[in-house]
Amino acid sequence: MTPGARVEAAIGLLAAIEAGRAPADDIVGGYFRRHRFAGAKDRGAISEHIYAVLRHRAALDWWIERQGRGLPVDARRRLLAGLALIEGWTPEAVAKACDGDRFRPAPLDAEERRFLAAVAGKDLRHRDMPGWVRGNYPGWLAPHLEAALGRDLAREMAAMQEGAQLDLRVNLLKGDRDKARAALAAEGVKAMRTPLSPIGLRIYERIPLGSLDAFRAGLVEVQDEGSQLAALLADARPGMRVADFCAGAGGKTLALAASMENRGHLVASDIAAKRLERATERLRRAGASIVQRKPLASARDKWVKHHGKSFDRVFIDAPCTGTGTWRRNPDAKWRLTPEDLAELTALQAEILDSAERLVRPSGRLVYVTCSLLREENEAQVERFLSAHPDFTLLPIAALWQATIGGECPAKGDMLRLTPARHGTDGFFVAVLERKAAARPDVSA
Numbered sequence: 001m002t003p004g005a006r007v008e009a010a011i012g013l014l015a016a017i018e019a020g021r022a023p024a025d026d027i028v029g030g031y032f033r034r035h036r037f038a039g040a041k042d043r044g045a046i047s048e049h050i051y052a053v054l055r056h057r058a059a060l061d062w063w064i065e066r067q068g069r070g071l072p073v074d075a076r077r078r079l080l081a082g083l084a085l086i087e088g089w090t091p092e093a094v095a096k097a098c099d100g101d102r103f104r105p106a107p108l109d110a111e112e113r114r115f116l117a118a119v120a121g122k123d124l125r126h127r128d129m130p131g132w133v134r135g136n137y138p139g140w141l142a143p144h145l146e147a148a149l150g151r152d153l154a155r156e157m158a159a160m161q162e163g164a165q166l167d168l169r170v171n172l173l174k175g176d177r178d179k180a181r182a183a184l185a186a187e188g189v190k191a192m193r194t195p196l197s198p199i200g201l202r203i204y205e206r207i208p209l210g211s212l213d214a215f216r217a218g219l220v221e222v223q224d225e226g227s228q229l230a231a232l233l234a235d236a237r238p239g240m241r242v243a244d245f246c247a248g249a250g251g252k253t254l255a256l257a258a259s260m261e262n263r264g265h266l267v268a269s270d271i272a273a274k275r276l277e278r279a280t281e282r283l284r285r286a287g288a289s290i291v292q293r294k295p296l297a298s299a300r301d302k303w304v305k306h307h308g309k310s311f312d313r314v315f316i317d318a319p320c321t322g323t324g325t326w327r328r329n330p331d332a333k334w335r336l337t338p339e340d341l342a343e344l345t346a347l348q349a350e351i352l353d354s355a356e357r358l359v360r361p362s363g364r365l366v367y368v369t370c371s372l373l374r375e376e377n378e379a380q381v382e383r384f385l386s387a388h389p390d391f392t393l394l395p396i397a398a399l400w401q402a403t404i405g406g407e408c409p410a411k412g413d414m415l416r417l418t419p420a421r422h423g424t425d426g427f428f429v430a431v432l433e434r435k436a437a438a439r440p441d442v443s444a
Contacts, residue, residue, distance in 0.1 A: 004097035004104030010049035014075035024331040054330040159419035164327035169223040218285040226424030231255035238263040240312040250279030257288035320371040324426020361437040377428040
């Protein structure tokens with residue numbers, strides 16, 4: 001493909017991403033599957049164009065509005081701005097790529113030429129930009145992020161604009177970390193040990209993961225280090241009854257099964273039956289034989305009542321805004337609305353209030369999100385404890401020492417992981433324990 005054809009493909013994909021609600025990865029991946037002629041360099045260049053815009057959209061929009069003299073802010077202009085301000089293309093190089101020939105963008109109009117000349121050589125960041133523009137996140141989220149991150153907000157949002165590494169979890173049902181690392185090395189893949197998770201490996205290069213024997217044999221599974229830590233903190237042990245209440249496609253279900261050494265009873269439930277079905281191949285590959293999949297009609301499905309107080313661990317990876325995953329899903333931030341936040345916090349409260357019914361006396365409820373927002377994290381836990389006085393919050397440092405070992409990287413009784421501080425996605429973990437049943441008074 002010519003540079004111009006790559007630019008045209010990127011413009012079309014950006015327009016499709018902005019028009020729908022499907023994740024950018026799905027849209028881009030679907031395009032490449034339909035266009036097999038695009039080689040590795042073509043795919044890399046197209047992806048670079050797209051994700052540069054998605055990661056820095058607020059700053060690009062600011063420049064278009066400042067220097068564009070009324071230019072429409074759309075996929076084409078955002079990409080032109082990204083070529084100039086992020087990738088360093090000269091106006092002449094952009095004009096050459098946009099010559100209107102077959103498979104290439106239409107020629108630049110006079111306003112576009114004027115805009116590119118005005119921003120040529122400029123730094124993407126400008127002192128006049130408000131904080132939310134420099135941080136490239138929706139302006140309406142500013143007070144929510146400030147409340148959660150305080151003085152670290154700018155640093156964390158800068159980290160969110162960087163691409164994330166590939167983290168793998170070693171499947172302890174198939175081998176240990178040294179075995180997995182050696183297996184990957186035998187296939188030409190250099191993997192580093194993750195600094196916090198004792199079962200994680202980190203890869204900094206693009207690899208054809210699906211074609212690797214280590215992956216196809218179930219020795220490794222894709223899972224961010226923060227997600228690995230959340231599963232370890234559940235302290236799911238062999239022989240326990242464990243419920244993964246919002247199991248989705250089963251990523252944390254697999255981690256829980258490995259912690260349980262494939263002994264006990266592990267229920268993977270979700271209201272999305274199709275997502276549970278997609279977990280079938282992952283469970284088979286991992287050798288997780290203790291998992292029972294249970295579709296639910298809603299968070300308050302009758303199944304929950306029928307199995308009241310019968311589980312040692314109930315793990316809730318709650319639906320959330322996903323603000324902690326913006327390194328991997330930069331497009332998601334631009335789809336979020338205030339209404340989404342309100343709906344999600346209400347849903348999280350409903351899920352917590354329903355799932356707690358499954359927890360036996362002395363059992364634990366593990367609440368996890370991949371959100372940075374206090375409304376979805378600490379505030380949810382505080383509300384829950386106020387409504388359910390038979391639960392107590394367990395100090396995370398003691399749990400960390402018992403399950404992972406070493407010093408906990410976070411202060412306070414709840415765990416908050418962030419990209420800038422910990423090199424993980426943004427994750428939150430709180431572990432709540434139901435008080436033991438009162439012993440009957442036999443002295444009377």
